[in-house]
Amino acid sequence: MGFLIKLAGKKLKDIKLYLDTAAEYVIEGKLIAFPTDSVYGIGGDPQNLEVINRIYDIKFRDRSKGLLLLVADIEEALKVAEFNEIAEKLAKYYWPGQLTLILKKREPTFILPQLTAFQNTIGLRVPENKIILSILNILKSKGHFGGLIGTSANYSGEPPSISGEEVAKKILGSIDLIIDAGKSKFKFPTTIIDCTEEKLKFLRIGSITEEQISNFLSYTNNERDINEKF
Numbered sequence: 001m002g003f004l005i006k007l008a009g010k011k012l013k014d015i016k017l018y019l020d021t022a023a024e025y026v027i028e029g030k031l032i033a034f035p036t037d038s039v040y041g042i043g044g045d046p047q048n049l050e051v052i053n054r055i056y057d058i059k060f061r062d063r064s065k066g067l068l069l070l071v072a073d074i075e076e077a078l079k080v081a082e083f084n085e086i087a088e089k090l091a092k093y094y095w096p097g098q099l100t101l102i103l104k105k106r107e108p109t110f111i112l113p114q115l116t117a118f119q120n121t122i123g124l125r126v127p128e129n130k131i132i133l134s135i136l137n138i139l140k141s142k143g144h145f146g147g148l149i150g151t152s153a154n155y156s157g158e159p160p161s162i163s164g165e166e167v168a169k170k171i172l173g174s175i176d177l178i179i180d181a182g183k184s185k186f187k188f189p190t191t192i193i194d195c196t197e198e199k200l201k202f203l204r205i206g207s208i209t210e211e212q213i214s215n216f217l218s219y220t221n222n223e224r225d226i227n228e229k230f
Contacts, residue, residue: 090216
């Protein structure tokens with residue numbers, strides 16, 4: 001296990017040094033564990049094949065299953081994915097937040113094929129958690145891609161970790177830096193929607209329900225119809 005730093009209850013301005021260090025770790029090809037909007041995640045540079053392989057090995061994850069990305073904002077997401085009209089609406093409304101979108105990869109791309117299990121799709125989310133979002137923005141400000149791999153901190157098939165201490169106890173593989181910000185606010189993963197086709201596919205339901213998504217899209221469609229009439 002690497003360094004475990006406890007940041008629970010501290011303000012962002014008081015932990016900037018730790019956030020800068022975490023960003024440098026990502027750039028250097030190291031692995032970090034961090035809080036997200038829901039459970040804790042493991043991540044690193046999506047442009048580094050060694051990092052991708054380490055994450056698959058640590059989690060004992062099936063390599064036919066791709067890894068998701070956390071990004072600083074829609075601008076960074078557009079560098080690696082193509083947004084259709086519905087995906088753009090969902091991203092603008094729910095990001096930052098607990099919604100992951102599966103989109104078509106932008107080609108050509110600097111994202112390594114091993115990250116997405118050689119598929120032509122990629123999963124993206126802008127997280128709401130201030131700590132990981134700050135790290136993503138620091139990466140972007142340094143001229144690096146403002147994104148990192150964001151997969152749950154657990155062995156595949158086992159319950160996710162809800163604190164940094166739990167990550168340290170559960171994961172026996174080498175994680176270079178574990179950021180402990182206390183227990184997760186939500187103890188279940190995010191909602192995942194496949195937006196690659198005209199009809200949405202709900203791959204996982206989290207705190208955002210299928211009904212909420214449907215109501216939001218119906219409302220925006222009705223609003224557009226009204227605007228087009230006048």
